[in-house]
Amino acid sequence: DGLSFASGEASGFQQFSEFSLSQLANLSEGEAIVSDSKLSISGLAKDASGYENVNQAYMSSLPTDAVLGDVNVKPSVIEPYYFGARKLDGALTLSGYVPSDAVRSNLMTSAKSNLPDLDVVDRLELASGQPEGFESAANFGIAKLSQLSEGVIGLNDGALSIRGLAASEADFNAFGSEFSNTVPEGIVLGDLGVQPPAADPYIWSATKSGDQITLDGYASSASQRAAIVESVKTAVPGAAIQDKLQLTSGAPSRFASFTKFSVDQLARLQNGKVEIVRSDLSMAGEAASSESYEAVLNAYATELPDGATLGKLDVSAPAASPYVWGATKHADGVVLTGSVPDLMIREAVNASAAAAFPNVSVKDTMNYASGAPEDFTTKVDFAFGQLAKLNRGEVSLEDSAYSISGQAMSVETYANVSEGVATALPDGLTLGAANVEPITVSPYIWAAKKTERGVTRSGFVPSEDVRKTLVDAAAPLGAVNDEMALANGAPEGFESAATFGLGQLSQFETGETSLTGQDYAIAGVAKTVDGFSKETEAVKGALATGFNVKMADIQPPILDDYSWKASKSGNTIELTGFAPSQEQKDMVEAATKQAMPNAAITNSMEIAGGAPNNYDAGVKYSL
Numbered sequence: 001d002g003l004s005f006a007s008g009e010a011s012g013f014q015q016f017s018e019f020s021l022s023q024l025a026n027l028s029e030g031e032a033i034v035s036d037s038k039l040s041i042s043g044l045a046k047d048a049s050g051y052e053n054v055n056q057a058y059m060s061s062l063p064t065d066a067v068l069g070d071v072n073v074k075p076s077v078i079e080p081y082y083f084g085a086r087k088l089d090g091a092l093t094l095s096g097y098v099p100s101d102a103v104r105s106n107l108m109t110s111a112k113s114n115l116p117d118l119d120v121v122d123r124l125e126l127a128s129g130q131p132e133g134f135e136s137a138a139n140f141g142i143a144k145l146s147q148l149s150e151g152v153i154g155l156n157d158g159a160l161s162i163r164g165l166a167a168s169e170a171d172f173n174a175f176g177s178e179f180s181n182t183v184p185e186g187i188v189l190g191d192l193g194v195q196p197p198a199a200d201p202y203i204w205s206a207t208k209s210g211d212q213i214t215l216d217g218y219a220s221s222a223s224q225r226a227a228i229v230e231s232v233k234t235a236v237p238g239a240a241i242q243d244k245l246q247l248t249s250g251a252p253s254r255f256a257s258f259t260k261f262s263v264d265q266l267a268r269l270q271n272g273k274v275e276i277v278r279s280d281l282s283m284a285g286e287a288a289s290s291e292s293y294e295a296v297l298n299a300y301a302t303e304l305p306d307g308a309t310l311g312k313l314d315v316s317a318p319a320a321s322p323y324v325w326g327a328t329k330h331a332d333g334v335v336l337t338g339s340v341p342d343l344m345i346r347e348a349v350n351a352s353a354a355a356a357f358p359n360v361s362v363k364d365t366m367n368y369a370s371g372a373p374e375d376f377t378t379k380v381d382f383a384f385g386q387l388a389k390l391n392r393g394e395v396s397l398e399d400s401a402y403s404i405s406g407q408a409m410s411v412e413t414y415a416n417v418s419e420g421v422a423t424a425l426p427d428g429l430t431l432g433a434a435n436v437e438p439i440t441v442s443p444y445i446w447a448a449k450k451t452e453r454g455v456t457r458s459g460f461v462p463s464e465d466v467r468k469t470l471v472d473a474a475a476p477l478g479a480v481n482d483e484m485a486l487a488n489g490a491p492e493g494f495e496s497a498a499t500f501g502l503g504q505l506s507q508f509e510t511g512e513t514s515l516t517g518q519d520y521a522i523a524g525v526a527k528t529v530d531g532f533s534k535e536t537e538a539v540k541g542a543l544a545t546g547f548n549v550k551m552a553d554i555q556p557p558i559l560d561d562y563s564w565k566a567s568k569s570g571n572t573i574e575l576t577g578f579a580p581s582q583e584q585k586d587m588v589e590a591a592t593k594q595a596m597p598n599a600a601i602t603n604s605m606e607i608a609g610g611a612p613n614n615y616d617a618g619v620k621y622s623l
């Protein structure tokens with residue numbers, strides 16, 4: 001007790017003293033002073049409620065007649081001393097501690113000034129223990145929230161932390177390596193977790209045009225951006241890279257594997273674009289080669305990174321001009337060559353080949369190229385249909401020109417192929433070259449038959465030129481019916497032998513001549529006695545070299561006025577008129593010698609049919 005007695009106290013002194021003593025209970029340390037009627041207090045509050053109680057009491061609950069003096073009570077000391085501001089969902093919330101209401105007011109004003117579009121929520125409490133430079137550091141942090149779309153700043157004792165999403169790439173860059181130089185003096189920069197601005201959808205692309213590659217869209221960090229550029233340099237050495245990537249957050253998981261895969265595929269294009277939208281991977285452009293085209297299709301079909309889905313794939317094979325496709329048939333099967341525009345048409349061509357050549361090996365050596373003629377598969381189907389009619393051969397397309405060569409499977413298929421290239425080419429297809437050989441036949445057969453209606457020729461000829469020669473040779477014989485077919489295998493001298501046979505038929509009333517290999521046959525009735533004699537002699541020696549007379553059944557003409565005569569002059573006998581055959585002609589001469597052994601005989605008889613039934617007896621009797 002340090003009190004002493006003195007008079008002169010103010011009215012209400014006891015109430016003033018008791019009031020002051022009661023308020024000291026809210027302080028952990030301090031003093032309350034009554035000077036006359038003026039009441040003052042100073043010190044450190046026990047806690048926040050004590051601080052509020054003292055201030056409220058002195059500001060609004062002084063005893064009657066008391067006068068307010070100095071009030072200098074500090075809030076309680078907090079350790080660690082924390083201040084925070086959170087920007088989220090259109091509001092800015094201030095929390096933690098401030099050393100005074102004046103500082104609180106200043107920070108609220110700063111928040112509304114820096115972020116005028118946000119609702120500011122005050123959840124601050126008063127406390128002592130603030131670090132040096134607290135107010136400037138708090139104002140600095142609040143100002144930085146204007147560069148975040150959402151985030152939080154925290155001042156923990158003297159360490160400032162900032163976390164959140166940058167509002168733009170420029171704002172994100174502001175939090176880069178130089179940011180520490182902007183922090184107020186006395187404040188240590190703590191956790192800096194600012195992410196690039198969020199993007200939705202998250203898009204990335206790379207476009208190749210010649211040696212230029214342009215990167216566009218987003219990357220989640222500077223290191224990822226650098227990794228993408230490096231992957232392009234590795235995949236496409238020497239490429240000029242234009243980097244337009246923006247730093248944003250929101251990248252899908254495994255984004256790095258998506259970009260690596262896409263860049264590797266872009267390297268296979270001559271020109272084109274790869275794109276990532278969220279987790280959808282797409283590609284469009286022209287492949288650098290047939291192998292690259294096939295590799296791209298396989299990669300997007302079977303090698304997509306985990307988590308990726310196939311977007312749109314619109315890749316064409318490299319252009320080819322002229323556009324060439326072909327198929328070759330040989331003893332071991334069918335080989336497909338040349339180009340097809342895409343996988344779907346390749347599968348269609350193979351299916352068509354399997355249908356055209358069942359139970360035959362089909363080898364696919366085709367490559368990929370764009371630029372196929374219109375209705376390509378229709379033209380290929382036509383070519384397969386014709387190739388199926390050949391024993392061996394080749395069909396090809398060069399742009400819209402169709403060519404075929406080889407050997408027909410049969411006489412009929414040769415005719416079908418010939419008719420096909422002449423009259424049945426699909427629309428838009430022109431004939432390039434046609435060099436199809438007929439089938440080789442053995443024995444090689446040809447025949448010509450003469451009747452009263454004309455001449456029918458059948459069997460085989462080796463070429464159209466020989467056909468024309470034989471048609472011309474048969475023209476004098478009357479109307480010509482041509483049933484000959486083209487076939488290889490004609491013996492040497494065929495044209496000459498067939499022409500000879502037609503020449504013999506000109507001496508016949510009716511008859512037939514034929515060739516079977518090198519065997520020659522002729523049969524028929526001669527028009528005249530002279531013709532009979534000529535044909536008989538011709539068969540003996542005028543046939544082409546190498547051919548053999550297998551049969552010669554030449555009948556003499558039949559005469560209505562049949563005569564025979566033997567004339568004797570001295571010792572000379574002359575025989576004239578007709579005999580039915582050479583045997584009977586020889587019989588007449590023998591009978592003459594028997595009747596007149598010493599006579600000189602001249603036999604001028606000719607062979608002719610129509611002899612009377614008693615011809616032999618009559619001749620012998622007459623002799």
